[in-house]
Amino acid sequence: MEYKDYYAVLGIDKKASQDEIKQAYRRLARKYHPDVSKEQNAEEKFKNLQEAYEVLKDPEKRNAYDQLGSQWKQGQEFRPPPGWDANTRFYTTEDFSQSDLHGFSDFFSQLFGGQRSRFRGEEFAGFEQRGSDQHANITISLEEAFRGTSRTFQLQLPELTPNGNMHQNVKTIKVNIPPGAVQGQQLRLAKQGSPGMGGAPAGDLYLAIEIAPHPLFSLRGRDIYLTLPVTPWEAALGADINIPTLGGKVGLKLAPDSQAGQQLRLKGRGMPSKEGAGDQYAIVQIQTPPAQTEEQKQLYRQMSQMMPYHPRKNWL
Amino acid sequence: MKKHEYLIIADYSQKTPLTFKELCDICQISSDFLNMLMEYDIIHPRESEQEEWLFDLTELKRIQRAMRLQRDLEVNLAGVAVMLDLLEELEELRAQIEFMQKHYL
Numbered sequence: 001m002e003y004k005d006y007y008a009v010l011g012i013d014k015k016a017s018q019d020e021i022k023q024a025y026r027r028l029a030r031k032y033h034p035d036v037s038k039e040q041n042a043e044e045k046f047k048n049l050q051e052a053y054e055v056l057k058d059p060e061k062r063n064a065y066d067q068l069g070s071q072w073k074q075g076q077e078f079r080p081p082p083g084w085d086a087n088t089r090f091y092t093t094e095d096f097s098q099s100d101l102h103g104f105s106d107f108f109s110q111l112f113g114g115q116r117s118r119f120r121g122e123e124f125a126g127f128e129q130r131g132s133d134q135h136a137n138i139t140i141s142l143e144e145a146f147r148g149t150s151r152t153f154q155l156q157l158p159e160l161t162p163n164g165n166m167h168q169n170v171k172t173i174k175v176n177i178p179p180g181a182v183q184g185q186q187l188r189l190a191k192q193g194s195p196g197m198g199g200a201p202a203g204d205l206y207l208a209i210e211i212a213p214h215p216l217f218s219l220r221g222r223d224i225y226l227t228l229p230v231t232p233w234e235a236a237l238g239a240d241i242n243i244p245t246l247g248g249k250v251g252l253k254l255a256p257d258s259q260a261g262q263q264l265r266l267k268g269r270g271m272p273s274k275e276g277a278g279d280q281y282a283i284v285q286i287q288t289p290p291a292q293t294e295e296q297k298q299l300y301r302q303m304s305q306m307m308p309y310h311p312r313k314n315w316l
Numbered sequence: 317m318k319k320h321e322y323l324i325i326a327d328y329s330q331k332t333p334l335t336f337k338e339l340c341d342i343c344q345i346s347s348d349f350l351n352m353l354m355e356y357d358i359i360h361p362r363e364s365e366q367e368e369w370l371f372d373l374t375e376l377k378r379i380q381r382a383m384r385l386q387r388d389l390e391v392n393l394a395g396v397a398v399m400l401d402l403l404e405e406l407e408e409l410r411a412q413i414e415f416m417q418k419h420y421l
Contacts, residue, residue, distance in 0.1 A: 026390075033385070034384075035403065173324045173326060174324070175325075176328065176329070177328045178327070185328065187330070188376075209328070
């Protein structure tokens, strides 16, 4: 297993006071907390931070950690010194529930008795602990969300057998997703998470829908948005345009004198739902054809003479 | 060692709101604490005619987020309530920016 340099994680000196440790933790927790952070790998960084703090904030654990010596480097192959027995010395981690300890390193578990060493044998006889919840994401396309789809997949879940061994349990799950799924929509499969201990109930399995970004459409609530590029003459004179929707092409009448940014509604062409389908909106975008030939330039000049128009008339 | 379990069939059209007690069990919190979260306007039961409170799954996410913020950042519940609202607003604004960039630029 790899040695963890907890001081480096907190960015502090080995001689730092308990107050300095707390301060460093608070500062970094604010930066990397997965609920508020936009940093890359915030979750992983925060887990490391929690683990480092869990050891260093407790003078007893810190002392034990320091006794490993200072010759170790972050990531170096590490073996606990002979005679080290985490189970008899340190194993209290009351601040964190078992599910929090889940992501702590082997290094931590070995030295300070994380879940592995705690779960052995009859240690937990009479000890009740609800199984941890498991989460999985199902990514589907917008078209699939619109039409409805189903997915069959396997999940490998770590499970604890009654005699205390860990093993991988493969669950095959078939999920039916009816038309009109929304981003982030969750499904709870009660008691399909990790089993509980000591007769406590199993945790739950949560399946969240992730709708992949679409090159043309955007989904907001139940409404679908699409950019509708038009030429200046289409915008000025009006046009009949075939608009792609998730349910196929639909004819749309662009009114004369349309302006950029206008939203044209196609009622009921959004995502289906029991409460009534959403709408689709086409957002008008006027593209200016480049004047490349002399003739084309002449045409633009003619326009400027024949239809004087002052887009900046509101400027002072 | 691997063990195969029976096929689980699930359907998203099943609506699975949670009862007050289920929420307490899942989050491993006391009913007092859950009541407090409601008093602080952090979570809301569904509107329904039924006597029993029912909560959407999104409320569960809010509770879990609230608990993490409270524990990891030492925020009190009044602060948690503000943070959750602001975070939600932030997410909405980010989505809006993405939307504007896609369709208006």
